[in-house]
Amino acid sequence: MIDLKGYGPALLDGAVVTIELALLSLALSLTLGLIGASAKLSKSRVASGIATTYTTLIRGVPDLVMMLLFYYGGQVAVNNLSDYLYDAYGVDFFFQFDPFIAGVLTIGLIFGAYMAETFRGAFLAVERGQIEAARAYGFSRWRTFHRIILPQMLRHALPGIGNNWQVLLKTTALVSIIGLTDMVRVAEEAAKAERMPFHFFIPVAFVYLSLTAISELFIKWLTKRANVGVVQGS
């Protein structure tokens, strides 16, 4: 084993933070993606307009800039809100905006926009007749969604979700810049203190590589499951 100069446990904790951050952001982005895709496909002009603005704005701005805006701006906004509440109603409310929350919010919001595009395509890939048939059988809208649309769209959405997840995982590294002690942050501090950059960054790179490799296998397995019963030409 390589000698991590006593930074081993901290690196391990950092890796756990990275994984937690990635999974929470994934959950948020999937939720936002579903909402965004439904809004984009809805007949309401307002809803589709908002969703289109959201996805366009997100794709124009770098993730780091958005993260810095949320982290530094979030605290200022919370401070202003608490000042206002105290002055107007005498409510004593304060809330420390930490990098973890800023990270989850930013990454979730960014990938929510990409997921919305993925889901939109997948929704459109479900045959119209399937939905009509379900409605004709008296399925409610919610039932049609989770019994008919969701299982069929999933196999179209999975490759896109998989790609987004792989990019998301690597984006979590950025949260070290706003001060979250994830794996990258620990490695950076250790590398500076010990003057051994290769020694600390290369193991971290390997952790990321193995995470992406494991996800790749998992996504393959999921895709295989979602495609059960689909006859594919070879």
Add this chain to the structure above:
Amino acid sequence: MPEFLAELLNRNDIFTASTIMEYWGGLVTTVQLVFLSLVLGLLLAVPLAIMRTSKNPLINTPVWLYTYVFRGTPLLIQLYIIYYGLAQIEGIQQTFWWEIFRGAFYPALLAFTLNTAAYTTEIIRGAIVATPHGEIEAAKAYGMSWALRMRRIILPSAARRAVQAYSNEVIFMLHASAIASVVTLVDLTGAARNIYSRFYAPFEAFIFVALIYMALTFLLVFAFRKLENYLLQHQRPVNG
């Protein structure tokens, strides 16, 4: 300068001439960094993609490994390894390389180039593999050598298929370049961070820079749409 603009700038505490110049300097750095890394990355990626499609495992495995590692790890880690790592190489301080890699610009350029080259290699490889078999067969029937076939048939045809994915990579690179600010480079994001810490004004500093990035992104999207139209001219319907 128009009157109203001067008025606006005079009454503003944050967007004074000096901060505008700081943003301008950042814009120049960002554009240089992104443009150079894309050009160098593309130059590297074409031969690498051809090697990657080779049937000889001795040629294609190293390229596969390179793209796998660079696509599987965050760009931030690659930047840290190159930026902090180059200085640690034994004896580099005595060679002329030290003059080049001493600052932050060239290490960042190296990291970005290697990263974008890895992604671009895979994009071009995908496009080469998807070349219709008939095109290659026809070229062979005409007696074209491997090199001529590559130059006249496969690469132009692959370029048309790759341009869409490549435009995404270019935009991705523009956005990824924001991390250059963590290794002390004053690019657009670096300028915004400086201005934020000077005035403690997160919204002004970062929203302004976000708007600049957005303008650059849309400019690129527009340019690539034009390029795509040009490359796919022959496929347009006659009266379309």
